[in-house]
Amino acid sequence: MKNQIIIFDTTLRDGEQVPGSKLNTAEKIKIAYQLEALGVNVIEAGFPISSPGDFEAVEAIAKRIKFATVCALTRAVEKDIDVAADALKQAVAPRIHTGIGTSDFHVYSKLNMNRSSVLEQAIASVKYAKKYVSDVEFYAEDAGRTENQYLAKVVEAVIKAGATVVNIPDTTGFCLPEEYGAKINYLMENVKGIENVIISTHCHNDLGLATANAIAGIENGARQIECTMNGIGERAGNTSLEEVVMIMQKHDRLQFINTINSKLLCETSQMVSDMMQMPIQANKAIVGSNAFAHSSGIHQDGFLKNRENYEIITPEEVGAIDSSIVLTARSGRAALAYRLKNIGFDLTKDEITNLYPEFLEMADKEKEIRDEQLKILIDKASFLNINSQNIQASSVNL
Numbered sequence: 001m002k003n004q005i006i007i008f009d010t011t012l013r014d015g016e017q018v019p020g021s022k023l024n025t026a027e028k029i030k031i032a033y034q035l036e037a038l039g040v041n042v043i044e045a046g047f048p049i050s051s052p053g054d055f056e057a058v059e060a061i062a063k064r065i066k067f068a069t070v071c072a073l074t075r076a077v078e079k080d081i082d083v084a085a086d087a088l089k090q091a092v093a094p095r096i097h098t099g100i101g102t103s104d105f106h107v108y109s110k111l112n113m114n115r116s117s118v119l120e121q122a123i124a125s126v127k128y129a130k131k132y133v134s135d136v137e138f139y140a141e142d143a144g145r146t147e148n149q150y151l152a153k154v155v156e157a158v159i160k161a162g163a164t165v166v167n168i169p170d171t172t173g174f175c176l177p178e179e180y181g182a183k184i185n186y187l188m189e190n191v192k193g194i195e196n197v198i199i200s201t202h203c204h205n206d207l208g209l210a211t212a213n214a215i216a217g218i219e220n221g222a223r224q225i226e227c228t229m230n231g232i233g234e235r236a237g238n239t240s241l242e243e244v245v246m247i248m249q250k251h252d253r254l255q256f257i258n259t260i261n262s263k264l265l266c267e268t269s270q271m272v273s274d275m276m277q278m279p280i281q282a283n284k285a286i287v288g289s290n291a292f293a294h295s296s297g298i299h300q301d302g303f304l305k306n307r308e309n310y311e312i313i314t315p316e317e318v319g320a321i322d323s324s325i326v327l328t329a330r331s332g333r334a335a336l337a338y339r340l341k342n343i344g345f346d347l348t349k350d351e352i353t354n355l356y357p358e359f360l361e362m363a364d365k366e367k368e369i370r371d372e373q374l375k376i377l378i379d380k381a382s383f384l385n386i387n388s389q390n391i392q393a394s395s396v397n398l
C-alpha cells in the first residue's frame with residue numbers, strides 16, 4: 001500500500017522571509033487560494049506576532065481557506081501562542097506551530113539556556129498551545145545538528161504533552177541525506193508514542209541537499225514534507241514543493257502519494273515568482289524556462305527521434321507550455337530541419353546540408369537563433385540550391 005505524504009507549504013512564511021519579497025495581505029490571499037487549488041494539505045500562513053501586517057494576513061487566510069489546514073508559527077512563548085491562536089480563530093482547521101532550538105549552538109549560544117530548561121519550555125509551550133487548538137505541531141529548531149539522544153528525549157516529551165506533529169528541521173541545511181534519514185530512523189525506533197504522531201521534514205538548502213534530505217526523511221518514516229514553491233526561503237531556501245512532488249510521481253518504487261495536482265505546478269510557480277518579484281532561474285528543476293529546452297545537437301537529434309530519450313517528465317504533466325528545440329552553435333542538422341519545418345520550410349536532407357555551414361556561421365555570432373533570423377538565412381539561401389517552392393513559402397511568411 002502506498003503511503004500518503006502530507007504537503008505542508010511554507011511559501012507564505014519561510015518563503016516570505018526572503019529579503020525583498022514581502023507580500024501584502026491581498027497577494028497572500030491570492031497565493032493561499034492557489035495553494036489550496038494546487039492541493040496542498042497545510043498552508044503555513046505566517047508568524048502573527050512578528051507584525052500587525054502578518055497577523056492580518058494569517059487572519060484573512062484563516063477566514064477564507066476551507067479545505068487545507070491553516071498554520072501559524074510561534075516561538076515557545078505564551079504571548080506568541082496567544083496571538084497566533086487569535087489570528088487562527090476563524091480557521092476551519094487551525095494548527096499552531098510552536099518550537100525552540102535544541103542544538104547545543106541554539107541552547108547555549110542563542111538562548112543562553114541549558115538542555116533541561118529547553119526541554120521544560122518545549123513541554124510548556126505545547127501544553128499551552130493545546131488550550132487553544134487540538135492540532136499542535138512542535139519544531140525542534142536546528143534538529144539537524146542536535147545530538148540524537150537529546151532530540152529523542154525532546155520529541156518524546158512533546159508527544160506526551162500533546163503534540164500531533166513533530167517537525168525535525170535541518171535549519172542550517174547541514175545534514176547529508178543518509179545522516180538526515182538516519183536521524184529520522186533513530187527517532188522512529190527510539191521514541192515512545194511516535195507511531196501516534198506525524199513526523200515532519202523541514203530542510204534548508206545551504207548545501208543544495210534540501211530535496212534529497214526531505215526524500216531521505218520520508219523514506220525513513222516521516223510523513224509530512226515542509227516545502228515552498230520554487231524552493232524559496234531563508235538564505236539558500238527550502239525544499240522545493242515541485243521537486244518532491246515530481247520525485248514521488250516519477251519514482252513509483254518509493255510508494256508515496258500526495259494530493260498535489262501537478263498540472264498546476266508551473267502556473268503556481270509563476271504566480272509566486274511574479275508576486276514576490278523573484279525570478280525563477282532558467283535551469284530550475286521542473287519549473288525553469290529551460291526545464292524542457294533542448295539545445296545540443298546530440299540531445300536534439302535524440303529528442304526528435306523519441307522525446308523519452310531526453311525527457312523524464314512531459315511538459316503537460318506540470319503544466320509547462322511545451323518542450324522546445326533551441327538553436328545555438330551547438331545544434332545539429334536535425335534541429336535545424338525541425339525548426340525550419342515549424343515555420344513552413346520543409347527542406348530536403350541535401351538542402352539542409354547546404355544550409356548548415358551558413359547557419360553555423362550565424363549561430364557562432366549569436367547566443368540563440370530565433371525564427372526571424374532563420375527566415376533571413378533562408379532568404380539569403382537561394383544560391384544554395386534550395387527548392388524554389390520553399391523559397392516562395394518563405395516570402396509569404398516574411
Ligand code: KIV
Binds near residue numbers: 142170171172
Ligand atoms: O528552519 C527552521 O528551523 C524553521 C522553523 C521555525 C520551523 O523555519
Ligand code: ZN
Binds near residue numbers: 014169171202204234
Ligand atoms: Zn525554515
